[in-house]
Amino acid sequence: MNNKLLIGVVAAVVVIAAGVVLWLTLGGDDEALERGSCEDGVTYELSAEEDDGALEVAFELQSAGPAEAWTVEFTQGGTSLLEADRQTDEDGELDVDVLADPDGSDEFTVTATPENGTACTAALAR
Template sequence: MSPLKNLAALVATTVCLAPLALALDASPAHARGDDDVIRRGDCTGSATWKLKVKTDDGRLEVEGEIDSNRTGQRWAWTLRHNGSVSARGTGTTAGPSGSFDVERRVVDLAGTDHLRFRATHNGQVCVGVVNY
């Protein structure tokens, strides 16, 4: 086979296999063996948030954390699952880190679960979202 035909065959093979490689890489993060999905971000003030979701005995374990580096702050929080309120309450920052966390287990619904953790304190707002 001529070098030009070899090159054409290589290009054709690459073009045909590229969509397959992309489809294999597009799998959800939790399907790769380590099923934890963790997102982090900044709040509207100086605090930060973290939202972690993983499977646990057929349910989803959801952990929301607020870290303000100040102890004694009382935060109101809400956990929504596919738009509906799953849990709400208050948390008070404690310990040397000035943080609090919330852990809840929710039903693992068919398809993608949309989880949203929101916390507020004195006008400061923290919102974390994970699609699992």
């Protein structure tokens, strides 16, 4: 390989790497994520992601079984975004998404309480 070609290849790699670093620093994935577990083997995932000026907060809960009744409450910095009753699907999963105020607090809390059980609380700070 001649020197001019080698220099061109190295320069291209440096430019691509710099572009990737810049994209990740300035405009990459702006998602915050928290995973955890609660009593009775319940696991959850809480995430917040900004997309096109909107802020979506998503909560996924994996429970023991299908058709379980849960009350789910989302808050953003102490302000209620949603309080609703939901049921787990055939796989024992519960998925709830809400739109939050992109200019509001960066602290989110979801409390999911089964009909006959202990509340499961997830918290996230972006």
